[in-house]
Amino acid sequence: xxxxxxxxxxxxxxxxxxxxxxxxxxxxxxxxxxxxxxxxxxxxxxxxxxxxxxxxxxxxxxxxxxxxxxxxxxxxxxxxxxxxxxxxxxxxxxxxxxxxxxxxxxxxxxxxxxxxxxxxxxxxxxxxxxxxxxxxxxxxxxxxxxxxxxxxxxxxxxxxxxxxxxxxxxxxxxxxxxxxxxxxxxxxxxxxxxxxxxxxxxxxxxxxxxxxxxxxxxxxxxxxxxxxxxxxxxxxxxxxxxxxxxxxxxxxxxxxxxxxxxxxxxxxxxxxxxxxxxxxxxxxxxxxxxxxxxxxxxxxxxxxxxxxxxxxxxxxxxxxxxxxxxxxxxxxxxxxxxxxxxxxxxxxxxxxxxxxxxxxxxxxxxxxxxxxxxxxxxxxxxxxxxxxxxxxxxxxxxxxxxxxxxxxxxxxxxxxxxxxxxxxxxxxxxxxxxxxxxxxxxxxxxxxxxxxxxxxxxxxxxxxxxxxxxxxxxxxxxxxxxxxxxxxxxxxxxxxxxxxxxxxxxxxxxxxxxxxxxxxxxxxxxxxxxxxxxxxxxxxxxxxxxxxxxxxxxxxxxxxxxxxxxxxxxx
RNA sequence: CGGAGCGUGGCGCAGUCAGGUAGCGCACUCGCCUGGGGUGCGAGAGGUCGGCAGUUCAAGUCUGCUCGCUCCGACCA
Numbered sequence: 029x030x031x032x033x034x035x036x037x038x039x040x041x042x043x044x045x046x047x048x049x050x051x052x053x054x055x056x057x058x059x060x061x062x063x064x065x066x067x068x069x070x071x072x073x074x075x076x077x078x079x080x081x082x083x084x085x086x087x088x089x090x091x092x093x094x095x096x097x098x099x100x101x102x103x104x105x106x107x108x109x110x111x112x113x114x115x116x117x118x119x120x121x122x123x124x125x126x127x128x129x130x131x132x133x134x135x136x137x138x139x140x141x142x143x144x145x146x147x148x149x150x151x152x153x154x155x156x157x158x159x160x161x162x163x164x165x166x167x168x169x170x171x172x173x174x175x176x177x178x179x180x181x182x183x184x185x186x187x188x189x190x191x192x193x194x195x196x197x198x199x200x201x202x203x204x205x206x207x208x209x210x211x212x213x214x215x216x217x218x219x220x221x222x223x224x225x226x227x228x229x230x231x232x233x234x235x236x237x238x239x240x241x242x243x244x245x246x247x248x249x250x251x252x253x254x255x256x257x258x259x260x261x262x263x264x265x266x267x268x269x270x271x272x273x274x275x276x277x278x279x280x281x282x283x284x285x286x287x288x289x290x291x292x293x294x295x296x297x298x299x300x301x302x303x304x305x306x307x308x309x310x311x312x313x314x315x316x317x318x319x320x321x322x323x324x325x326x327x328x329x330x331x332x333x334x335x336x337x338x339x340x341x342x343x344x345x346x347x348x349x350x351x352x353x354x355x356x357x358x359x360x361x362x363x364x365x366x367x368x369x370x371x372x373x374x375x376x377x378x379x380x381x382x383x384x385x386x387x388x389x390x391x392x393x394x395x396x397x398x399x400x401x402x403x404x405x406x407x408x409x410x411x412x413x414x415x416x417x418x419x420x421x422x423x424x425x426x427x428x429x430x431x432x433x434x435x436x437x438x439x440x441x442x443x444x445x446x447x448x449x450x451x452x453x454x455x456x457x458x459x460x461x462x463x464x465x466x467x468x469x470x471x472x473x474x475x476x477x478x479x480x481x482x483x484x485x486x487x488x489x490x491x492x493x494x495x496x497x498x499x500x501x502x503x504x505x506x507x508x509x510x511x512x513x514x515x516x517x518x519x520x521x522x523x524x525x526x527x528x529x530x531x532x533x534x535x536x537x538x539x540x541x542x543x544x545x546x547x548x549x550x551x552x553x554x555x556x557x558x559x560x561x562x563x564x565x566x567x568x569x570x571x572x573x574x575x576x577x578x579x580x581x582x583x584x585x586x587x588x589x590x591x592x593x594x595x596x597x598x599x
Numbered sequence: 600c601g602g603a604g605c606g607u608g609g610c611g612c613a614g615u616c617a618g619g620u621a622g623c624g625c626a627c628u629c630g631c632c633u634g635g636g637g638u639g640c641g642a643g644a645g646g647u648c649g650g651c652a653g654u655u656c657a658a659g660u661c662u663g664c665u666c667g668c669u670c671c672g673a674c675c676a
Binding site: 037039040041042043045047062064065118119120136137166168170171172174178179183185228237248249333344346347435436437438439471472473475476507508510511539540541542543544545546547549558560561562 | 600605609610611624625626633634635636637638667668669670671672673674675676
């Protein structure tokens with residue numbers, strides 16, 4: 029492609045509202061433009077990146093036996109009502125009415141569509157395993173879109189869905205997808221880390237995320253992992269073994285209400301009684317789908333709201349407001365406790381049940397209760413792990429957990445039979461019994477991944493694309509096209525590379541060398557060929573990798589081979 | 600939704616406090632110069648100052664309403 033014939037609107041200045049380097053570079057490099065908050069247009073360079081990455085994913089999916097289909101983005105609400113998710117998706121789902129006033133949704137994922145498809149066709153265990161996928165636009169009406177393509181309201185995703193007759197068969201299908209994911213990301217030039225994650229709105233039994241680990245604040249998720257990688261999970265999901273030393277008293281003492289004026293926070297209470305925060309229980313009131321729930325964790329710990337949300341089966345969980353705290357506990361913020369609460373669910377973390385004679389709020393301004401014991405003084409609705417893990421905690425095998433920052437590029441969900449039962453995707457097994465399919469669903473962020481790659485691979489001048497997803501492999505730059513020798517050589521090399529099927533962007537613009545070099549560095553094509561008088565006198569052109577500092581001189585007639593050789597050794 | 604800001608040529612901004620001829624840099628067009636890291640000189644074109652209503656002789660500037668956008672938080676691929 030000739031630069032003058034394509035459309036690459038690079039910018040000299042940064043756009044003021046882009047926070048992330050990768051977002052900034054996509055805008056400056058002329059890859060994307062924003063149409064509205066969280067809605068982007070993909071320009072020619074970006075389109076090529078998307079195509080290249082899509083094709084890698086497509087090839088790996090096909091290799092794993094998945095079959096490509098396309099499902100409609102527009103979907104009748106009815107299907108979502110059947111699965112129950114019409115109520116649980118909340119405002120993230122974009123909804124509209126058609127001209128007949130029928131409720132419709134713009135899909136953010138396709139479990140419902142694919143399951144209702146399969147429900148009508150799948151009758152026998154002989155038809156499984158089945159794996160269907162598509163690469164398509166998705167809609168999620170994010171509360172706060174940000175970070176460019178990382179969190180948009182419209183984005184492209186590869187989503188795959190598996191249907192199996194038995195757990196054994198499902199395990200194989202799942203593993204095939206996991207393997208395909210590693211293969212696809214590796215071909216795109218990046219290494220991902222598989223971590224355990226919460227299933228969230230997807231439901232189901234277990235889930236994994238595929239994270240790109242980054243140094244910057246771009247990682248919107250924290251991962252806890254052991255040094256050797258034996259365990260890795262995202263913060264919300266991470267399970268840990270608590271190693272805190274607790275000074276428990278063996279004898280259970282009498283309850284006592286104590287005046288603690290001005291001591292509302294854990295820190296103040298701990299100071300007041302001159303004890304460690306592990307001797308206190310933190311009582312936090314939440315509203316779960318409008319109903320009050322109290323969460324009790326040890327004083328030195330924080331509530332994991334995802335775990336809590338799962339514990340009570342809530343769709344929407346938020347911390348209670350001041351007036352709600354007053355209403356349900358009778359006391360002000362900072363003095364809440366589990367004793368004497370009525371019509372409030374009490375979820376207690378196991379770490380609290382291990383304490384004796386601990387301290388809680390009295391639900392009265394300026395008072396706390398001491399010598400509290402769970403089960404004796406109040407009855408938990410449920411005892412369940414609701415504590416947020418943190419770095420420094422121990423994993424199950426005793427190794428220390430360390431924190432890393434990651435960008436989620438893909439995920440895999442073990443859905444079980446949630447959707448197949450709801451939407452009637454049933455089959456007859458070998459014994460002639462009717463069974464629901466065992467399902468899995470699998471996503472890869474097609475537009476998000478390239479931006480994450482940029483976040484990982486860039487320098488102060490611009491992007492450094494891995495070769496397999498670079499919009500072009502080679503950037504061909506004649507310093508001065510007015511010089512006939514340079515122009516002729518450029519044309520010849522351009523033709524030679526094209527004839528070999530090598531993607532080359534030929535900068536034939538009447539720009540000064542500096543502009544061309546800067547633009548080339550900015551858009552980050554892996555290999556640059558420079559044609560200038562100095563080296564051309566000896567029949568040479570200059571070959572340079574974007575990721576490397578030094579260039580080499582190559583005879584014009586050897587350039588194609590040299591490019592191939594360089595491409596081979598580059599990431 | 601809670602908190603904080605911002606909307607002025609394509610992009611980045613000044614001007615708003617204190618009402619009185621809409622400005623700067625980059626980009627763009629034309630001419631000349633230059634020609635190995637965002638070149639220099641000259642001449643141009645381009646703006647409903649987010650929108651609506653109000654105050655005023657006069658509104659980018661003051662008032663009210665409204666729309667959009669960004670950042671922090673809750674939500675998430």
